[in-house]
Amino acid sequence: MNITSGDAGMGARIQTPTPTRRRGDALPAALLLAPFAVTFVLFFFLPALETFYMSLTESSLTRTNAFVGFANYATLVRDPSFWAALGNTFYFALLTVLPLTALGLLMALLVNHFTRASNWLQGAFFLPFVLPISVMTLIADWMLQPSSGVVNYVLGMQRAWFADLAWAMPMVAIATIWWTVGFNMLMFLAGLRNIPLDLYEAAALDGARGLALFRAITWPALRPVAGMALVLQLIASMKIFGQTYIMTSGGPFNTTRVTLHYMYETAFTQSDAGYAAAIAVAFVVIVVVLSLVHAGLARWLARRNA
Amino acid sequence: MNPFPVRQAARLLAIALALACAPARAQVEVRMWTLLSGGDGARMADLVQRFNASQREVRVTSTTLKWGEPFYTKLITASVVGAGPDLATVHLSRMTNLAGGGVLRPIRAGELQDAGLKSADFYPRQWNKSQHAGQTYAVPLDLHPLVLYYNKTLAGQAGLLDAAGTLKPIQGIDALSAAFRAVKQATGRPGMTMESSQSSYAIWRLWVSMLAQRDVPLIRDGRFAYGAAGVDSLARVSSWFQQGYAQPGLDYPASTSQFMGGNAGFMINGVWEVPEMVRATRRGTLGFEYGIVPLPRMYGNDSVWADSHAFAIPANEGRPMTPEKARAALRFVAFVSKHSLGWAEGGHVLAYRPVAESPAALALMPNRLYAGVPRHVIYDPDAWYMGAAGPLQAMASKFLPAALSSQLTPAQALRMFETEAARLIRKRAPRY
Numbered sequence: 001m002n003i004t005s006g007d008a009g010m011g012a013r014i015q016t017p018t019p020t021r022r023r024g025d026a027l028p029a030a031l032l033l034a035p036f037a038v039t040f041v042l043f044f045f046l047p048a049l050e051t052f053y054m055s056l057t058e059s060s061l062t063r064t065n066a067f068v069g070f071a072n073y074a075t076l077v078r079d080p081s082f083w084a085a086l087g088n089t090f091y092f093a094l095l096t097v098l099p100l101t102a103l104g105l106l107m108a109l110l111v112n113h114f115t116r117a118s119n120w121l122q123g124a125f126f127l128p129f130v131l132p133i134s135v136m137t138l139i140a141d142w143m144l145q146p147s148s149g150v151v152n153y154v155l156g157m158q159r160a161w162f163a164d165l166a167w168a169m170p171m172v173a174i175a176t177i178w179w180t181v182g183f184n185m186l187m188f189l190a191g192l193r194n195i196p197l198d199l200y201e202a203a204a205l206d207g208a209r210g211l212a213l214f215r216a217i218t219w220p221a222l223r224p225v226a227g228m229a230l231v232l233q234l235i236a237s238m239k240i241f242g243q244t245y246i247m248t249s250g251g252p253f254n255t256t257r258v259t260l261h262y263m264y265e266t267a268f269t270q271s272d273a274g275y276a277a278a279i280a281v282a283f284v285v286i287v288v289v290l291s292l293v294h295a296g297l298a299r300w301l302a303r304r305n306a
Numbered sequence: 307m308n309p310f311p312v313r314q315a316a317r318l319l320a321i322a323l324a325l326a327c328a329p330a331r332a333q334v335e336v337r338m339w340t341l342l343s344g345g346d347g348a349r350m351a352d353l354v355q356r357f358n359a360s361q362r363e364v365r366v367t368s369t370t371l372k373w374g375e376p377f378y379t380k381l382i383t384a385s386v387v388g389a390g391p392d393l394a395t396v397h398l399s400r401m402t403n404l405a406g407g408g409v410l411r412p413i414r415a416g417e418l419q420d421a422g423l424k425s426a427d428f429y430p431r432q433w434n435k436s437q438h439a440g441q442t443y444a445v446p447l448d449l450h451p452l453v454l455y456y457n458k459t460l461a462g463q464a465g466l467l468d469a470a471g472t473l474k475p476i477q478g479i480d481a482l483s484a485a486f487r488a489v490k491q492a493t494g495r496p497g498m499t500m501e502s503s504q505s506s507y508a509i510w511r512l513w514v515s516m517l518a519q520r521d522v523p524l525i526r527d528g529r530f531a532y533g534a535a536g537v538d539s540l541a542r543v544s545s546w547f548q549q550g551y552a553q554p555g556l557d558y559p560a561s562t563s564q565f566m567g568g569n570a571g572f573m574i575n576g577v578w579e580v581p582e583m584v585r586a587t588r589r590g591t592l593g594f595e596y597g598i599v600p601l602p603r604m605y606g607n608d609s610v611w612a613d614s615h616a617f618a619i620p621a622n623e624g625r626p627m628t629p630e631k632a633r634a635a636l637r638f639v640a641f642v643s644k645h646s647l648g649w650a651e652g653g654h655v656l657a658y659r660p661v662a663e664s665p666a667a668l669a670l671m672p673n674r675l676y677a678g679v680p681r682h683v684i685y686d687p688d689a690w691y692m693g694a695a696g697p698l699q700a701m702a703s704k705f706l707p708a709a710l711s712s713q714l715t716p717a718q719a720l721r722m723f724e725t726e727a728a729r730l731i732r733k734r735a736p737r738y
Contacts, residue, residue, distance in 0.1 A: 252713055254722075
């Protein structure tokens, strides 16, 4: 047993570390774990292993034609299309990660502040998140239509946003932010509601108000939430596929084609599953490394601020 | 003792079951997948219905899937795991890809003969395109080339018609550009219309035609070989848009409705738009008289891009077709070939000679206007990545339209296309 002091309250009740009881605990524990473990092995671990193996072969969608070692990776590092797609993915992440986190925080603060309208506001902010991607993209597409869309009507122009070199990716980003920001808001809201009210009361007695309250109490309490939101958002943004696939098809001329879209085209349009697997593996490595760097950075910042 | 007559009930049930099953057991079901939508889809559905009504031994059920890459991806994956249909419509331009990749099952000479089909009944160009490595893999149905539609009212105002009200011959790329300009200047409306938005295929078809007319190969020895002629051809088309003879950025429906609405002098498109023209004329909703000519000779010869629909039998590995089923499927194919006159009303040029050369087919309008085209057609070159909605066309559809909307110069567009395609054309043909 290694029940730490923090868990003492719980530990006191279940603490009887005799060997027989432990074995007795093992079975329910295993039973409870089993569904997750089986699902993980069957649907994640084994496919991941197989994907890695596939990346070492020349394969079509259904057949392995030859083992080629690391040839696919050698091609990959010299493939301008892959780097361009990766660049587009980063560009999208750049456009979405910070705004999504910041907007989520802002919305949570608004919901928390306007207590009378809070349910209404919360619903309005969260509603887009429940839309399936196909519905969200359709709505965005209608709104951005060159001649009949409401956005062009309001702006008095006829711009084909998704065909526009400068605007295609930002428009996808804006649509995505509108669609998913509600989730971040909920996270921040949960964080906000965990802050004990007496902290604010005490600070108010000391004469603090407005921004000072936010800087001294709200933000420090929310910093872990913000850190988590940023990491989750980074991973979510790197995984972008559906939005650009439906709204821009990767155009104009591949400037919005992201990594997963390139992988999809390689696998399905060109039936080159081996190379697509290599893209997938390389991409996983990149995302994992990024997340670790990000998490490390966050921890370092937290320690420095502490 | 037994109030309920179990035995009689059982006997009755057995008889009823036997009656219900007997016709079904005798009938062979042929499942077909097609990529034909719109008017083509309706015409094929009609042929299927007529075939099913004509006899009782075979029943064809048809499923329509989304045209293009989704259709072929599904056909390829389903067929190689043995879950494909018994019959499929495919494009002849995809033969190297599908037959070479093991997706299709060869059709034996004896099987064709039993169905009453012989190679001599098909035009050599289509029949040869149905062969791969010495075996027959498909039965051709039609041919659909690119043609030039014109609006007689607008062309007349621009002085492009002769006394009989038909288009004066246009020879050479300069003459074609001049015709578009003349309409624009005389009427203020676009001289021509053509699908030109992102991911459109029209420019590929036109560009490939132009290369063939200049006798310039697209690819030679695994490298792009179109060179300066390719850049120049794309630039000529691009200039129609830059000069304002054509409106850039139109998607397919917008481009055809521009022409149908009387707002463009010419339209470059496939013959598959013919039924719409015929229907609108019949209903009286078309505000003008239209004409069709073969794609003009812009350079050295009359070559023009075309593709063909054909019937093929998926290989369905691990679930080989019974001879009975193959016979049933080919029986349907033979029926469609022999009743393909209705198919020609879709604008298509027929591949089955006995019907194509019948007086009824020869008299069919407006098909008669481009009857000479089949002699000059070219398909995409033979390579595994070629053909309708194939990997290379899909790539070209991303870059070439950008040259029409001036987002890229023609040279840039082609250079980016080549960079993207480099890995593809180096790769070995996949065995699916």
